[in-house]
Every structure is written in C-alpha cells, then in structure tokens.
Amino acid sequence: MKLQIALDLLSTREALLLLGKVAPHVDIIEIGTPLVKAEGLAVLRAIKTAYPEKELFADYKTMDAGELEATMAFEAGADSVGVLALANDATIAGAVKAGYAHQKRVVADLIGVPPQYRLSRISELKDLGVSHVELHAGLDEQSLPGYSIVDLLKTISGSVLPFAVAGGINASTITTVRDAGAEIAIVGGGIYSAEDPQDAARRLRNAIK
Numbered sequence: 001m002k003l004q005i006a007l008d009l010l011s012t013r014e015a016l017l018l019l020g021k022v023a024p025h026v027d028i029i030e031i032g033t034p035l036v037k038a039e040g041l042a043v044l045r046a047i048k049t050a051y052p053e054k055e056l057f058a059d060y061k062t063m064d065a066g067e068l069e070a071t072m073a074f075e076a077g078a079d080s081v082g083v084l085a086l087a088n089d090a091t092i093a094g095a096v097k098a099g100y101a102h103q104k105r106v107v108a109d110l111i112g113v114p115p116q117y118r119l120s121r122i123s124e125l126k127d128l129g130v131s132h133v134e135l136h137a138g139l140d141e142q143s144l145p146g147y148s149i150v151d152l153l154k155t156i157s158g159s160v161l162p163f164a165v166a167g168g169i170n171a172s173t174i175t176t177v178r179d180a181g182a183e184i185a186i187v188g189g190g191i192y193s194a195e196d197p198q199d200a201a202r203r204l205r206n207a208i209k
C-alpha cells in the first residue's frame with residue numbers, strides 16, 4: 001500500500017516547508033483542495049519542480065467541466081487528478097478522456113455518495129473508463145459524532161476498482177486500511193497537525209512496511 005500526504009494547507013511556502021520534513025516517507029504528494037484554491041496552478045508547478053520523482057495528485061474535486069479541469073491539472077504537472085463521483089457522467093467521461101490524452105490517472109472521489117449506492121456507482125464509474133476510486137469521509141463528516149473508519153471501510157468491500165482511502169487516518173488506523181485492501185492510504189491531519197510531522201510520517205510508513 002502506498003502512502004499519500006494530503007497537503008490541506010494554505011500556501012506553497014507552508015507546503016514546501018512540510019515536505020522538507022516528510023517527503024522521504026511518502027509515495028504520493030496531494031495538493032489539497034484548500035491549497036489549490038489558494039494558490040492555483042502555480043502550486044502544482046512548484047511542487048512538481050521540487051519533487052519530480054514523486055507522484056503528484058491534484059485534489060480538484062471536479063464537479064463540472066471534467067475535461068477542462070483535468071487537462072489544466074495535468075498540464076501543470078499533476079500525475080493524477082480527482083473528480084467527484086457524484087458528478088454527471090459526462091463530467092466523469094470528460095476527465096477520463098483527458099487522462100487518456102495525457103497518459104495520466106483520474107481518481108473518482110466517492111465523498112458524499114451515500115453508502116448504499118457506493119458499489120453500484122463504482123460499477124458505473126468502471127464502465128465510464130475510471131480506473132481508480134477514493135473512499136472518502138471528508139473533514140466535516142469525520143467531525144460528526146459516531147464517525148468510524150471501520151464502518152467506512154465496510155462500504156467498499158466488493159469494489160470492482162482499486163481504491164484509495166481518506167478519512168482521518170492515523171498511525172493506529174492505517175493497518176486496518178491496508179488490511180481492507182486499499183491501494184493507497186491518504187493522510188492529511190494525521191501528519192500536518194501532528195506535534196512532530198516528520199515522526200508522524202515515519203511512524204505511518206513503518207506501520208505499513
């Protein structure tokens with residue numbers, strides 16, 4: 001299983017400072033939605049220039065104009081881009097078309113898809129040419145009473161596509177995510193909010209070695 005850091009920060013400077021500490025421990029660098037909203041395409045270019053050997057994921061959460069937004073991200077250096085699974089099929093198909101054109105990856109983010117529809121939506125996404133999905137409890141959902149990553153993981157069992165997982169993963173839950181069959185564990189706050197982000201990233205890496 002790969003480890004992806006979600007840079008849900010507000011400036012390129014903060015992102016580069018954090019990566020200076022944690023990059024050796026992660027496989028994929030995610031430009032988080034707040035960061036790309038704050039800094040635009042320039043942050044993709046800056047991070048890809050600084051870390052050309054790392055896979056770069058742009059968390060666009062695209063809901064419309066799939067081909068255009070995916071193309072923008074790919075041309076700025078992203079290796080993969082996120083489109084919302086809730087988007088219209090035409091949006092998904094547009095993003096997939098851009099992925100083929102650039103030989104890069106489109107990830108459909110299941111955030112907001114009700115649990116009972118997740119598996120059927122994944123089958124439809126597969127038919128649309130999507131190769132990977134993200135099982136995702138967003139920051140707001142995680143803050144609700146009773147949120148449990150174990151319950152979240154139950155809803156992906158039987159997926160016909162490889163999946164990443166995001167939803168407040170930390171060093172004590174990452175092995176559960178791996179054991180559920182995830183291809184990628186995405187960690188944001190578990191690293192950037194830790195007292196010692198370098199140590200947090202190292203412990204996450206060691207847990208899944």
Ligand SMILES: O=C(CO)[C@H](O)[C@H](O)COP(=O)(O)O
Nearest residue numbers: 006138166167168187188189
């Ligand atoms: O996309 C996101 C929120 O919408 C986050 O990047 C994702 O949830 C990972 O962060 P965390 O580990 O803090 O949940």
